[in-house]
Amino acid sequence: MAFETFADFIAMGKHGPFVWSAYGISLIIILANIIAPIQRKKALLNEIKRKIKREKLES
Amino acid sequence: MFQTIKRLYHQFGSPRYFYEMTGKMQPWLIAGTVLLVIPGLIWGLLFAPPDYLQGNSYRIMYIHVPSASLAMGGYVMMAVAGVIVLVWRMKMAEMVARCIAPIGASFAFLCLVTGAIWGKPTWGTWWVWDARLTSMLILLFLYIGVMALNMAIENPQTAARATAVLSIVGAVNIPIIKYSVEWWNTLHQPASITLTSSSMAPEMLIPLLMCIFGFYFLFAVLLIMATRCEVLAREQRSAWVRQLVGE
Numbered sequence: 001m002a003f004e005t006f007a008d009f010i011a012m013g014k015h016g017p018f019v020w021s022a023y024g025i026s027l028i029i030i031l032a033n034i035i036a037p038i039q040r041k042k043a044l045l046n047e048i049k050r051k052i053k054r055e056k057l058e059s
Numbered sequence: 060m061f062q063t064i065k066r067l068y069h070q071f072g073s074p075r076y077f078y079e080m081t082g083k084m085q086p087w088l089i090a091g092t093v094l095l096v097i098p099g100l101i102w103g104l105l106f107a108p109p110d111y112l113q114g115n116s117y118r119i120m121y122i123h124v125p126s127a128s129l130a131m132g133g134y135v136m137m138a139v140a141g142v143i144v145l146v147w148r149m150k151m152a153e154m155v156a157r158c159i160a161p162i163g164a165s166f167a168f169l170c171l172v173t174g175a176i177w178g179k180p181t182w183g184t185w186w187v188w189d190a191r192l193t194s195m196l197i198l199l200f201l202y203i204g205v206m207a208l209n210m211a212i213e214n215p216q217t218a219a220r221a222t223a224v225l226s227i228v229g230a231v232n233i234p235i236i237k238y239s240v241e242w243w244n245t246l247h248q249p250a251s252i253t254l255t256s257s258s259m260a261p262e263m264l265i266p267l268l269m270c271i272f273g274f275y276f277l278f279a280v281l282l283i284m285a286t287r288c289e290v291l292a293r294e295q296r297s298a299w300v301r302q303l304v305g306e
C-alpha cells in the first residue's frame with residue numbers, strides 16, 4: 001500500500017484535485033457511453049413493437 | 060487460416076449473424092473489462108509506489124495512456140472499416156464505422172482532458188501547442204468531422220461512403236501522433252513502453268498494462284452495444300428483427 005491513511009489516499013500528496021477530477025471526468029464519459037446505447041435500444045424496441053401492432057390493425 | 064478469416068468475414072458481414080454472435084460474446088467481454096480494469100485501477104491508485112519526480116499526479120497515467128491508445132486504435136479501425144465500405148460495399152462495415160466515431164471521440168477527449176490535468180502539476184501549464192498535443196487535438200476534430208458528416212447526410216449509405224473517404228484521408232494523422240515525440244522537440248515525454256522494452260518499474264507497469272488491455276475490452280463492449288442498436292434500427296423491416304421483437 002502506497003498510503004498510510006485514507007486521508008493520505010484522498011489527498012494524493014497535494015495532487016488530489018488533479019487525480020480525482022481526471023478520474024471523475026473519465027467515469028462520467030464512460031458511463032454516458034454505456035447508458036446511451038441502453039436507452040437507444042429500449043426506444044428502438046418500443047418503436048418497432050408499435051409499428052408491428054399498427055400494421056396488424058391495418059391489415 | 061486464410062479460409063477461416065474469409066469465412067468469419069462473410070459471416071460477420073450478415074447483420075443477423077453479427078447481432079446474434081455479439082449477443083453471445085458480450086458477457087465474456089464485460090467480464091474481461093471488469094476483471095482487468097477494476098483491479099488495474101485499484102493497483103494503480105492504491106498500491107503502485109509514487110513517482111520519484113512527479114509524486115502522485117502520475118496516477119492519471121492509468122486512464123490517460125489507455126484512452127490515447129484507444130483513440131488512435133479506434134481511428135485505425137474506423138479507417139479500415141471505411142476501406143471495406145468503399146471496396147466491398149459491406150453494410151455491416153458501414154454500421155461499425157458509424158458507431159466507432161462517437162466512442163473514439165470520447166476517448167480522444169478523455170486523453171486530452173486527463174493530459175491537461177496531468178500537465179498542470181507536472182509541466183506548470185494546462186496546454187502547449189507542441190506536436191503531440193496538437194496532433195491529438197486534430198484527431199478529436201477528425202472524429203467530430205466524421206460524426207458531423209454522418210449526421211448531415213440523410214441516406215446512411217451515402218453518408219458511410221463520404222465519411223469513409225474522410226476517415227481514410229485523416230489516417231495520415233495517426234503516424235504523426237505516434238512519432239511526433241521523436242520527430243519534433245516536444246514537452247510531452249516519449250513513449251515509456253514499446254512492444255519489446257519498457258523503462259518503467261514493473262509495479263507501475265503491470266497495472267498500466269492491465270488498464271490498457273481492460274480498456275480494449277471496454278471499447279469492444281461499447282462498440283458492440285452501439286452497433287447492435289444500429290443493426291436494429293436499419294434492419295427493422297426484416298423478418299428476423301420482427302420475430303425477435305415480437306417474442
